Amino acid sequence: MKLEPARFSFGTKAQTLERLAPLVTRCSVPDFTYISIAEWRKSPSEFIDRVADQFSDQTVIVRSSASAEDSADQAMAGLYDSVPHIKAGDPAQIQAAMTQVAESYQKIGGAEDAKDHVLVQVMIRDVLMSGVLFTQDLTTGAPYYVINYDDVTGRTDTVTGGGEYSNRTMYVHRGARSALRSPRFEVLIDAVMELEDVIGSTSLDVEFAVDAELNVHLFQVRQIATQPNWNRHISQRVDDVLPPIQKFVRDRFGPMTGVRGKSSVFGQMPDWNPAEMIGRAPRPLAMSLYRHLITDQAWR
DSSP: OOOOOOOOOOSSSSHHHHHHHTTTTTEEEEEEEEEHHHHHHHHHHHHHHHHHHTTTOOOEEEEEEGGGOOOOOOOOOOTTOOOOEEEEEOOHHHHHHHHHHHHHTTSSSOOOOTEEEEEEEEOOSSSEEEEEEEEEEETOOOSSSEEEEEEEEESTTTTTTOTOOOOOEEEEEOOOOOGOHHHHHHHHHHHHHHHHHHHSSEEEEEEEEEEOOOOOOEEEEEOTTTGGSOOTTTHHHHHHHHHHHHHHHHHSOOTTTTSSSSSSSSSSSSSHHHHHHOOSSSHHHHHHIIIIITTOOOOO
């Protein structure tokens, strides 16, 4: 499968954010500056002064921005170091954090690339939710926005770092934006839909945060590297099967003859457990009796 062409030109993390910042209106890129490894090695003091001038007494994060991180062919999310909670006006902290991030580029055994960048970015406060959003299912390419998020810690690195609260996932069908009822997910999906339009691609990997005032902050955007493995017909197949599934579920939730109440409830682990009663591969007589006596009418 060929990679989906995009109108937008990706670069390193810092370059991509720099190009996107003036183009988006439904999200914002937190203030940042960056420098190449070559420039940093040549004159670290000048960059440290630049950081102090730009961010004053703010708290910043020093982030990786290596060219290998954002390749269309491979993903290296979380491989390189980021150093949060740094005082922008503290030269020693900036020096140590920059050195740590730059040295982490050698983790995979390669030589230091002078063209790689390190970026310094203001840290977002009052984080309501943060995480990573894929605009298609990562494994299959199915037409879903897949949102891995943390809405507990107030941090911005738990999902990318695989922390304790990194296992929350929400799937939103690409045609179901109007069905959303959560303001935080509404503003997030709206911002990502704008990104897709600006970039000209529906195969994006987006790192984000939503603050308490429902502002969406953009930390990283790159192409999904698993595109060549997708089934190109999966979207149509999913869309074809959804309407009959929706009808089936609506019918089952409605009133049923012989059953009390105005609606039904599905049980994940009903009191009657067929695997325990008739086994995983029951004979036809056992299965038909079980269906007639229990599941066709009631399960309690």
